[in-house]
Amino acid sequence: MIDLKLIRDDAAAFDAALARRGIATLSADILAKDSRRRSVLTELQTLQARRNEASKEIGQLKRQGGDAEALMAEVADIKDRLAALEAEEKALGEELDSILAGIPNLPAADVPDGKDETQNVEVRRWGNPRNFAFQPKEHFDIGEGLGMMDFEAAAKLSGARFVVLRKHLARLERALAAFMLDIHTLEFGYTETQVPYMVRDHVLYGTGQLPKFGEDLFRTTNDYWLIPTAEVPLTNLAADSILDERELPLRFTAYSPCFRSEAGAAGKDTRGMIRQHQFTKVELVSIAHPERSDAEHERMTQAAQTVLERLELPYRTVVLCTGDMGFGARKTFDIEVWLPGQNTYREISSCSNCGDFQARRMKARFRPEGEKSTRFVHTLNGSGLAVGRTMVAILENYQNEDGSVTVPKALQPYLGGMEVIARDA
Structure with a gap:
């Protein structure tokens, strides 16, 4: 607001x-x-x-x-x-x-001007794309070849933009979430949190999804909304509160399913797991002091980047231009992972500083030490990471010519020491 x-x-x-x-x-x-x-x-x-x-x-x-x-x-x-x-x-x-x-947040002064994603500005790049001795496949061909990624079964249950994962890929998704949560809680000090997956109107209003973007959401017949991201309940933990300055920053992380109607996405990423109605994500949220939110933004982005670096997945980070920013953001870093099957970088995380935009809607404030008056906090959110897209990146970057997939070393302890995911004989 x-x-x-x-x-x-x-x-x-x-x-x-x-x-x-x-x-x-x-x-x-x-x-x-x-x-x-x-x-x-x-x-x-x-x-x-x-x-x-x-x-x-x-x-x-x-x-x-x-x-x-x-x-x-x-x-x-x-x-x-x-x-x-x-x-x-x-x-x-x-x-x-x-x-x-209905008015979006005002862009920060250092956000580049531009009309769309073609005018985003790269700020860093990490890792080198692998040179394959064979033509790399896209993730859905790899997953189906393993017999562990089933879009047809999902379509019978729910229609398009859903997937059924089996065996080692189902376990891989669970392992990835645990791996991410351990990094964010043990190394970056985020508090692991379990949140409701259904919320009321005022909660989505607080983070800016309502009233403008209701068509992007799923609503139940008794007036609950399925969360599009754990950002929504996590950020609202500070709603209608007056925090002590010494409490800041509050840092939360949660692993949750996310539900999105993908309105307007007809024809985009119709195959595979890139754009689905239901997916899982590890979310990061910070409730920060206004004078320290820029530093918190960089720190949050680094937490998300660390996951990719530990998995040895090449990525680049871009700052979004004014024409590509989300409604509630004043500045956003997108992290894009390299997908050899598509021969391009694709977004795997967006880390945004919303300033006091959401806080005004939620009435989330803090009282500076020694003062009677209050100020609005700054809120930040980011993907740390989208679990399904991380699986996509692993399948494509670690694929072998025989159709198997090597498990990244950092992830092997989370899979009981498994080194290779291969189709069962």
Whole structure:
């Protein structure tokens, strides 16, 4: 949620920031409605004061035996006017809230300008893509060849964009999640958390998925929403709270299923596990001090990168341009893993600093030490990593010509010492 005071104080800067996202000027309409609402509030206060004063005068006149009819008529008129003004103020407030709720976060000053993903800027690269002595396959051909990745069975159960994993690939997914959680909890100090997978409207509003992106979500018949990512419940753990400054940063991680309708994704990644309605992910969330959120952002990104480095998977990290950033982010790093089957880098993690954008929606604050007033926290989230996509990367980067897959050394203890995943004889 954008701070209305920010727009009042510097409308030109607000419009310029939105223009970087390709959004037309909004401040004039917002300020006109805000000005009218403030005028209404002033008139309400004036009329309420006059009503109270007139009521006292009526009482005095009646005690003195005087005629209070004119004053009583005035109070009745004021009552009618107050009712009309209160209705107008409520409507203006709701309209302003609706407008502000639909405005994306303002990009940080150091975010590059650009229209789409082609204008993202690479900031680092790690590892060298493997030179294959054979034509590398894509993950779905490898998984189906192993007899452990079944899209047909999933389609019978649920339709397109689902998968059934069996045997060693099912175990590999579980092992990857444990591997990631151990790195994030033991080395980076995140608190492992189990969260609900169904939430109410206000929770998704707090992190910015509602009201604008409801079509991207799945909703139950009794008004629960299936979470699109554990970011949603994890971040909302700080909602409606006033934290002590010494508690910051709070760092949470959770392994959970994620559910997405993939609205607008028709024709994209129709085969395989890249884009599914249901997938698992290890999520990272930080609730940080505003003055330290940039450093926390770098730290979170490093935690996600560490997983890929331990698995010896080549990757690159890019900072998203203004035209490719998510709704709630003020700055985002995307980590893209090398997929030899596709001969390209594909996103495996997005790490975003949302500033106080979500905190304002959630009313998540902290009290600086020695002060009575409160400030909004900064919230950050990132994938640490998407488990299915990490499996995809392992299958493609560690594939062998005979169709088997070598298990990365760091992962072998999580698979009982297994060194190679091969089709059962």
